[in-house]
Amino acid sequence: MKQSGIFAAALLLLAATATAAPAFEVGDCVLFREGGIGLLLRSPSYWLRGSVVAIAQERRLAGHCPDIGKPPSGYTHEDWVRLAAAAPCVESDAAVRAVDVLRIRVAVDDWETPWSYQHGTAGWLFRGEFLDQRLHRGGLIDCDANWLQACRANP
Numbered sequence: 115m116k117q118s119g120i121f122a123a124a125l126l127l128l129a130a131t132a133t134a135a136p137a138f139e140v141g142d143c144v145l146f147r148e149g150g151i152g153l154l155l156r157s158p159s160y161w162l163r164g165s166v167v168a169i170a171q172e173r174r175l176a177g178h179c180p181d182i183g184k185p186p187s188g189y190t191h192e193d194w195v196r197l198a199a200a201a202p203c204v205e206s207d208a209a210v211r212a213v214d215v216l217r218i219r220v221a222v223d224d225w226e227t228p229w230s231y232q233h234g235t236a237g238w239l240f241r242g243e244f245l246d247q248r249l250h251r252g253g254l255i256d257c258d259a260n261w262l263q264a265c266r267a268n269p
Contacts, residue, residue: 145265168219179203216259
């Protein structure tokens with residue numbers, strides 16, 4: 115399976131398990147984390163913290179994933195934005211289908227993002243943005259519930 119196929123399978127699995135997502139309620143503290151991987155040398159961990167302001171169940175078509183043409187380690191921030199916008203997605207015609215997705219609207223409280231490629235991989239969090247949305251305190255972002263984890267309001 116191509117590396118983009120592995121990523122597509124992971125996105126579809128996340129979407130397909132939306133009903134198994136944490137049971138968030140309005141007002142809950144949520145956290146999106148990125149990085150922190152590695153066995154001996156851990157990469158920096160970047161994050162976004164906020165509170166749930168709305169929850170919605172949506173039916174979406176899991177269509178074809180975009181072909182980025184390089185391994186995930188070489189993806190740019192724009193590549194991640196493109197893949198996230200296509201989520202949930204699949205690799206074959208036979209796998210295309212409608213899926214239920216639990217979407218969460220989050221009021222942003224705080225964040226830590228890399229500001230250059232030397233600070234960390236350009237991923238979903240980069241240069242003060244979550245995907246293609248500029249972060250600011252109190253700003254609202256919309257994301258899949260499976261991308262989030264529960265947290266304490268003041269760690």
